[in-house]
Amino acid sequence: MNKRNHFSVPEGYFEQFHNTIMEQIERKPSKTRPIFRLPAQLKYAAAISAIFIICGALYIKSLYDRPLYTQAEEYSNEYIDDLLDCYPIDDYTFYTYLTSNDK
Secondary structure, eight states: OOOOOOOOOOTTHHHHHHHHHHHHSOOOOOOOOOSSOOOHHHHHHHHHHHHHHHHHHHHHHHHHHSOSSOOGGGSOHHHHHHHHHHTTOOHHHHHHHHHHTTO
16 A cells, blocks of 8 residues: 555645635624513503602601601690690590590
8 A cells, every 4th residue: 555645735725724714604693582572662661660669669668767656755835735725625635535545
């Protein structure tokens, strides 16, 4: 058998190989498809709903953060006496009102 190599590579073949291959490949931008599609109106409705839910939750939270009853130290006895003089209520009725709402 002849040990001579019958296969030969043209000169400069591997120097231009990369460029030749890249010219043959068409560069197309890859298409990305969304997982699911929502109509634009539905997206806007969902955004508005989320805003209302967040605002509502913040409003309800602010209601619970406020003290429900005013502090008794804020009003002087003279102020309370003036208020009682303006309304037709006697001391006994006022006392029963205060004690019945303490529960």
